[in-house]
Amino acid sequence: MTQPQTAAALAGLRVIEMGQLIAGPFCGKTLGEFGAEVIKIEPPGAGDPLRNWRLLKNGTSVWWQVQSRNKQSVAIDLRQKEGQDLARRLIAEADVLIENFRPGTLEGWGMSPEELHRLNPGLIIARISGYGQTGPYRDLPGFGVIGEAMGGLRHLTAEPGRVPVRVGVSIGDTLAALHAVIGILTALYHRRVHGGAGQVIDVALHEAVFNVMESLLPEYSAFGAVREAAGSALPGIAPSNAYLCQDGWVLVAGNGDSIFKRLMGTIGRNDLGEAADLADNAGRVARVAEIDAAIGAWTQQRTVQATLDALSAARVPAGKVYTAKDIAEDPHYRARDMILQQPTRDGYTVDVPGIVPKLSVTPGTVRASAPHVGDDTEAVLRGMGLSEADIATLRAKEIIQ
Template sequence: MSGQPFLPASPAALKGVRVIEMGQLIAGPFAGKTLGEFGAEVIKIEAPGSGDPLRNWRLMKDGTSVWWQVQSRNKRSLALDLRSTEGQDIARRLIAEADVLVENFRPGTLEGWGMSYEQLSALNPRLIMLRISGYGQTGPYRDLPGFGSIGEAMGGLRHLTGEPGRVPVRCGISIGDTLAALHGVIGVLTALYHRDANGGKGQVIDVALHEAVFNVMESLIPEYSTFGAVREAAGSALPGIAPSNAYRCADGYVLIAGNGDSIFKRLMAAIGRDDLADDPALANNAGRVARVDELDRAIEVWSAQRPTEEVLATLVEARVPAGKIYNARDIAEDPHYRARDMILRQATRDGYEVEVPGIVPKLMGTPGTVRSSAPKLGDDTDDILREMGIPDATIAALREKGAIA
């Protein structure tokens, strides 16, 4: 519940699924986070000494990023040097008993450590391997370094963000990484189903950052293929669909989506423009697109004279989709977020509590849960190695060599 440190225990959809996470920063770990929220056991392998760089990104509390508290909940931390022979041997033993391996290294990295899919699947034919990289495991760009922002550019998204004629801007978060992670999770779930329904054999899931972005680019390529049309940046508008834009109010902006035929008529009536509501030339989207500037001006003449809350109240009454542009404070104070457990109070291992995003999607029978807080580096190293049957004396020797921490 929203007032508790953790969501209550419930049947877990992915109970019994073991995930080894070798990724760092955003794409791979977000996939591991999502699988963990639905019950998978996630063992996160981190480099001794430094750990995942995300631990130190953005705003820090007690020496650790608060972002880390979200990205790594429900995970166990194994501090293991994958560049050492001993570390690689331990990783292979773990992977031999795992269902899923998640990695987002540059292609060829695992192969260089003797952990190609062919080698790992020989140990564990049921293994499903999620590989997230900038450009995929094949193709002429496979060896180039790639981050989410580059994927957003190559995938076509960055060209469309911003105001016409101005420098393209990012959307403010690492959306390319997150889209890749979500596509990876879809792949994992699909592969798990196929494996368990068709003879028990695993497979590789190859996700490229730019392809995950490109997959959500709607009609971008069909329009170019059919009409030679290159879609351009349009600011806050939705090109080809009208009216749908951000409109100035007396104290801010609201987004208004009046682009359905009946919705448009209700919107025009609500702003006192029955002449536009009854204009037969505006009865469908094609006619409205042809006069989009006129419609946007008419709406903003009305909205600019009124405070945001009055505009929204009027449009709610008229059953027109509209919304305030939320910032962090708006989200944190919104009762709807609270009512749907989308703001959770989560305990940390540093002794404080922090509010964090809830879990999506919401499964009614097997909802996602927060079972444990994000680990400190190597918190679970000894326990994991003991579970593998490695004696304490060997663990001490591995620590002395620097293979674990």
């Protein structure tokens, strides 16, 4: 029996995205994957700078193909009053506005939250910035890397005594984007279920990072303990570390009490597995250097695959350090639709990440490839009631593209 097709979870939700680069657009991307109509306003000409970030194919970043799928591009010059007027007309009919400009930018365009709520009382305004819309640092320029440092993450991402390193991706931006998504969905629920009005969601990059820093602050508050960089280990949890094999590294998480016994039996160290003082985590933490040395001595005699096979047979959580090549070739990624083949508007197909989270009834989808600058300007403006003559005049004034 054919199941009836269910509408996308966010179908009917209209989102105006005025952000650029990572944080704001990742928020819009996530909403778009679950059915929201996302209209991206970007400057005529070059458009969002992300179009030119990292590796380019046919003149456009392949990153762009992921970040802007399911979006419409409307190219409007927001530096001009007529462009600002167009944006206000779009926002007046929207459910959500996303922006990640420096605080005060919207206000300078005559689009403060108060002014926008007069136009559209139910509007949800998500504002992502380096330090938030208030506080002594609000006007300082902030990027994800600075948020990661201020949020406490950079201090921990290093080998002891060595320079703090970045995670390798712009994790501060994406964490802020995901917190903005949570805020938007919460505000929409409040508006729908409780009859609440629109509201402003204020997300600071450093606060989004700080929010996932686990016990960092409580440990300092209670004990004066400052958690320090520990390389690949997880301080206070043992054993959990990266161990060198003959041809690479393996991560092993043997910190459960029963798991630890199985791990020690697998590496031929039942003496450690049966030791009374190692029966719980506190005892293992006290002897972590000895335990790590024993595991490392065993892994160094084996290849990565042989190590993983042995630990899998013993039901010990372990995994190799994946590269992009490993991900692309992994059958589990493919089986869970986490690698999708996405056509582009430049005529080629590229492998891109699938959609997270996975919903059983209203899963996310890729409905449209990433647009060129201004691909949808005319269609969106016609939908606002502008005539062909109006559009031609705006284009002649270089207010739109």
